[in-house]
Amino acid sequence: MSINSEFIAFFILSVMAIGGAVFMINFTRVIHMALALAFTFLSIAGIYLQLHAEFLAVIQILIYTGAISILMLFGIMLTKNHEELKSSIAPWHAVLSFVGVAAFFGVLMWIIYQTPVISEPSDGEGWTILQLGERVFTEYVIPFELASILLLVALVGAVVLAKKEEK
Amino acid sequence: MVVTSYLALSAILFSIGLYGVLTKRNAVIVLFCIELMLNAANINFVAFSKFGLFPDLAGHIFTLFTITIAAAEAALGIAILIALYRHVETAEADQFKSLKG
Amino acid sequence: MSWINWLPALVTFFPLLGVAVLLFLPREKTGLHRFWGIMATLPSLFFALYMYLHFDQGFKGLQWFQSVIWFQIPILQGEPWTFHYSMGVDGLSLPLIVLTTIVSTLAAVASLYIRQATKGYYQLLLLLETGMIGVFAAANLFLFFIFFEITLIVTFFLIGKWGFLGKVKAANRFLLYNGLGSGFLLFAMVALMIMFGSLEYSDLESRMGQVMGQLALLPPQIETTLWAVFIALMIAFSIKLPVFPFHSWMLRTHVEAPTPVVMIHSGVLLKMGAYGFMRFGVGLFPEQMKEIAVLIAILGLINILYGALLAIVQRELKSVLAYSSISHMGIILFGLASLNAAGLKGVMFQAVSHGLISALLFFLVGCMYERTRTTELDDLGGLAKSMPVFSGIFLVGIMALLGLPGLSGFISEFLSYLGLFQNYPVIASIGALGLIFTVVYALRALLKTTFGPIHERYRLLNDLNVNESVPMMVLVALIVLIGVYPDSLGAPMQVTLDLIVSRIGG
């Protein structure tokens, strides 16, 4: 693999993304974790850019780095712990989780590296927002309409669930 | 530059997300980690759009939908968490264990 | 095809009419429940006797045969799998149907000590009768299975609601063991269905014959599957019979179930195992049966000796009878293992005869318990003083149990042993030790109950009343009839047995 700009960009972005995720795991304060994850989402937007998915990159930043992260921060604010509760997680849980996820990861990596997908990459010619929109409104119009209902449901649901008790 | 690197990245992120879901005590972070997992899947879609055996824009569209859904899901998750918080007065995920057996 | 072919169905389903009648009776009218409960068993009894009298003893195959397609399961290629509703009667089922109707009627009469929730009780009892008759009258394995399961469910409720102290546990155990047994049966049934595409008895027999005829040409898996089916069937009926080591459910059932239910259980339900062995073991798999005949003989030996030895040391009357049932079921195994005319006839005789005898004995014990409030042998004694009629009938029952000639128990025992002596004289000879042990425990039960000095508290017990003694006398009369004139029972089954024997021989 030759070292070119694409690779370097990918490398940096990957490190940022993974770094953010790892930090999220290791931080102790909740706010820090959230910020670390937001950072990861941002890096992923970079990856999208690199993959000729500019529109997605924008969306990623808007929704993830923006909306969702803020939503999460609000969530954190709204659910502050009143007191330190003793963890009731069994000690073996963390170990087993690590082992389980490591095995899972191992399986994934093994399969990914076992058979590298080699093909002629698309150059992203004509992958414009226009085309994207066109396909969404023709080929994928049904899921699109459904998604609107889904958002409506989420809206109604959030209201129903989170609205304050009426005394 | 082949798709393998992207796949590996997404695998790493997915695994970290999964690990986070399994171990993080704070319920919000758990939800956040789920988002990370979904993101990892999205990276796959986008990477396959370009580098897959049959490159196609559909991956982008799928991602678009996923992001939408993920956002809705996150919102719902927070809403449910807040509703739960009213009862339990904590956001420690390991305290939500009255139903068991 | 005339209306008369619906006779088996009529016999089977008539009790349901009683269930319906009872449905409309008020809850508290116990007397009415009893009346209708008993009345509803009579038509079946009547029709069964009619069948018995009009049975064509020379006819090979099922009489009053009626078959209707029930449902079909479509499959991708070929003929759909068809399930029939079909009923018919042959030499194997007729005696048992008659036995069932008789025992059911008597059990209904014997239910006079059931005092609570009589409405539900009689409904279940009648449902149970339908189930039992159906098991014997069915001419299709699927239908057989359904009736088999019905008896299981109904008996569960009867034990669990109206039984003695440990009834719930007993009911559970009954359910689980028998459920396991019917699980094996289910497996065998499905496998047979897949292999042969039909579960009609006649189809099964003919197709089985074809397969066995060309077994060498068929892939070896077929034979393996046949063996698996056969073993599954054997286990299923072993649990029902019960064969050591599957017997432990039955003890508790015998001890805890209410008297009429034990009468039915010991009298008829266990016989479904014997019937299954005959119909599906010997009747369907003669070749396989031949190969495991030694095993069956040995199991029979174990059953006989094990049951008898354990019966000797029991301290409680019902347990003695329960273990004695195990021992007597060993005799059925002996008959099966012999695979000849004598032995198989012995099986059928033992099924009927033990049905009558154990019904009688459990009825007696139930009547006794109502008076003495105990069945512990050490607490009993000398009842002949205050209850001479009871003691006399008990004496006859015990004598029949220990195989006294002139009573039905002897004929069946004798035929089974005789059959086994042809093939396995050594096993049969060892098994003959069981005859001694039987005497020991039977006499122990008898002597500890009715003989010896009477306890003060039993001095004023009432003897049996007419409601009790008349059914008992009917049973005694039947026991004597079979014992003295066995062909009265044996003649109808002759042709069917000959057919089976010829299949074994061929």
Next chain:
Amino acid sequence: MIQTLLDFDLRVLAPELVIVAAAALLTIVDLLLKETVSRKWIGILGLLAVLVAGIFVGLGWGHEPYQILGDSYRIDDFSLAFKAILLFGTALVLLFSLSDKDTEKLEAESEYYSLLLTALLGAMIMVSSAELITLFVGLELLSLSSYILVGIRRKRADSAEAAWKYVVLGSVSSAFILYGMSFLYGLTGTTHLFEIQQHVAEIAGTDYQAFLYLSFFLMIVGFGFKISSAPFHTWAPDVYQGAATPVTIFLAVVSKVAAFAFVVRIVLIAFIPLVTTGVWNEVISWSFMLVAALSMIVGNTVALRQKDTKRLMAYSSIAHAGYMLVPPATMGFVGFDLFPSLVFYLVAYLCMTLGAFVVIEIVARRAGTYDMNAFAGLYQRSPSLALIMTFFLLSLAGLPVTAGFIGKFYILMSAIASTHYWLAAIMIATTVISYYYYFGFARQMYFRKAEDSQKIAVSWPTVAVVGMAVLGTILLGIIPDFFLQAFGQLDWVSGFSQAANSLGY
């Protein structure tokens, strides 16, 4: 040529459109209605919508398979049959909800009804699509609606906790499905299942097969979650227990049926080329069989320990999921028609589970507890209710002459026909174990004394629901031929082959 939605005959969408319209209408009507007006009318409106949709489904029968936009929506006998089941189930749930006096739910009653409809919509989309994005969106629509439904009793901590667990685990499972789909997409470059099928046929046997495994197993996690089969079943007991009973019924019945259709559709279209390479028999079938066996074992054994009736029924439904996985698992081996057996069991399962849950709710509402003891002496108090419950239990336990028996028999046939005797053995053994806890109800109802001697009053919609369930259970058990012939005549294969108007994308 690019087709647009308007190029198609949209009449086939009628059932879905009715539901969408109704869901929207319900929300609006709720806003317009005064606070004081009973929300029951909204429920009746919803019920009407479901019935109308049902009529449309009925009318849809007998046509050629038809697809819209690269199979993102398709109707065929498979989807129609499942849709009919879903509508039937939802109608019963709605009917039951109408008589359900759960004060905690009443706060958001109209939302409750509209969410039921949107959940139903998601389920309907799941059964009538052959395109990954649509399927996924449908799945999420169902899931999100269900999350809210579970948590709709906000005043109850257990409800919120159940919703929390459901949302977390559900989202994780969605992530797994999505991740699995991403690999499937990566190998085929398309989201249309039939095109995926063609590409998979090309890939089958090459090294890329490894990705197919990965994709399949990742999706299995999600599938297993949705149909609540072990080892992905863990959410079910908690959620079933925490949710309001009508919601539980919806999850146990409608959601599960939809999930089955979803699984069968994806696996049977996308992975069917693997049959040729033997992978199907060795990997896919086996994974289903293992999951099935594990579900039977876990469901039936853990249920032995349960005191809470709804929880017990949850484990029972896990076990039933195991039984129902057997036909798909063993279909690769013989020319055995998997659909009639699966669908028959699904219908039977629907009737008996729904019926049992309804009776549990009636009894528990009266006693104020879902504990098993609530059933003590039910036979003395309400004999008919006890008898009906007994009937459902017999059916659940697979005893004759009930729907459950025929259904289980049928499934057992497929297990044995495929010569997987071990699976049949586990099925039978666990069934026997299940007798213990199913008859645990009977022990309470018949063998115990009642503490409360009053009769339990049952409102007429509930009577109707129970009556339908009983009727279904009886009819399927006594005249199975009617249903079997009907199921046998359906052109199931059409659900797994290209529609006539398909152009492909």
Next chain:
Amino acid sequence: MEANLALLIPLFPVIAFLLLIFGRKAFCKKMAAAVGVAATFASFALSTWVLVAGETITWKVPWLQIGNQTVSLSIEIGSLQMLMLFIVSVVSMLVHLYSYGYMKHDDRIQVFYAYLALFTFSMFSLVMSSNLLWIYIFWELVGVCSFLLIGFWYFKPEARDAARKAFVVTRIGDVGFFIAICLAFWHAGSFEVSDLQAVVESGQLTPGLITLLAVLIFVGAIGKSGQFPLHTWLPNAMEGPTPVSALIHAATMVAAGVYLVANLFFLFQASPFAMDLVAYVGGFTAIFAATIGLAQYDIKRVLAYSTVSQLGYMMLALGSAGYVAGVFHLFTHAFFKALLFLGAGAVIVLLSHEQDIRKMGGLWKSHRQLGIWFLAGCLSIAGIPPFSGFFSKDEILLSTYLDGRIDLFVIGIIAAFFTAFYMFRLFFMVFAGEARGPKADSKVPVVMMVPIVILGLFSVFSGFANASPMHLLTAWLSKGNDYTAATGHAPVWLPVLVVTVSLVGIGLAYLYFGSRKWSTSKVVQTVPRLHKLVFNKYYVDELYHYAFVLPAKGIGWFLYGVDRFVVGGLAYLTAWIAQFIGRIGSRIQNGQAQTYALVSVIGFVLLIVGLTAGRFLK
């Protein structure tokens, strides 16, 4: 015609039985007795008629179908059977009569008569049957009647135990018989005695099989006839009413074993081993029981051991090819032993149910008539001419001698000595001297005395049935068979020896118990151990108790443990496994969503690795 008449012989008693058992409330005591006596008298008359007519009667009806074979109910009344019928009917009739006197104070006399009638029926049928199966059937039936009558006084624990013992011990023998008939059926192809005979004589059976059959049948005979080692039940059986002891346990049923061997004599003849066995068991039993009889004090037990001993004699005779001798002794013994029992019964009644001979005495003076007839019985059994016992015993010893078994002959002589000794010991203790216990004030009722007298007459004169030189019985019995082929001439000294030995025995008894010149305590002191051994019946009962009863019970308890803990434990284990899996599943369900997710992840990993790793590693 004749056959049908003969069929009536067992029919009368069975009718009586049915009448009595169902009409026990309706009949008064006298009526019950009348029914019984009338029925047996009718049978007696018919039997006598059959005997006089002397023609073999055969009759056969099909009874049971086994495959393609038909088992018949078949009757063949030959010489032996006629003789047996006569014996049974005579004794039975007399005992019926006597019982009215003996049992008249018992409330359940109707039942008693019913049982007696049932027994008589069974015994007749046993004798008449010419089919092994039917013989077995009635063989069992007489056993049950014996059981019922021993346990007639059910409230007495001793009677209860004795009844059980009788049934169980004879059942042990019956099992041998049972096995034999089963084997015979498959090898002879039928249960008919004649068929078996044909097969045996045509040599179709191997010698081993014949021996096996003979031995097994003999086992049955051992049980029934109280031969060693299954003799233990017979003395206990004396717990029953005395008429029962006379009829069943002296005259008829216990002789059935001997009858069986005689009836199947062809089988035994074909097997030298079986003959040896019969002879030695018989001989041993004769002396064994006789020695026990020396030291017993219960009047009925002495008689019981005497019966055992005499039955041993009969077996000895049969085993020594003395077919006629055996049957002859059976014939005479039936009368004199019944006489002795009835006499003993009279004594017991007189002494208000005292049975210990140490508490008796002096009856000769007060009840001379009874004493005379009792003496006749004693003389008869002791073998003093011209009493019947002399003739038959003489023949037995003769045939033993002729058969060349000197050891058995010597045993027989010694046993004869013991017999004389213990019988007269009994006689002297009961009748001689002064009363030592309860006084006998009343008279013996006539209904009891009449049978005693009749039997006394029989005991005195029946010996002449086969007395030299006519040998009527020999001629009678050897019709149609060659069982008496090997007879020879008796040495003159033999009868003299026998009589001498017996006289010595009587003399000794007189010295010890009659005149009481010699004291028994001295003897006891000289050989205390031996006395104790004999007094305790050689501890056979105890031996059986420890060797068979306790181990069987032990095994029973052991198996009970196995049943509960191993078999039950297995079931429990299965249930436990199911519950254990459930518990694990339940533990996993700990309420934490994260654990749930973990379970899924691990499940995923295991599934994918388990199912696909193999394919990658290939």
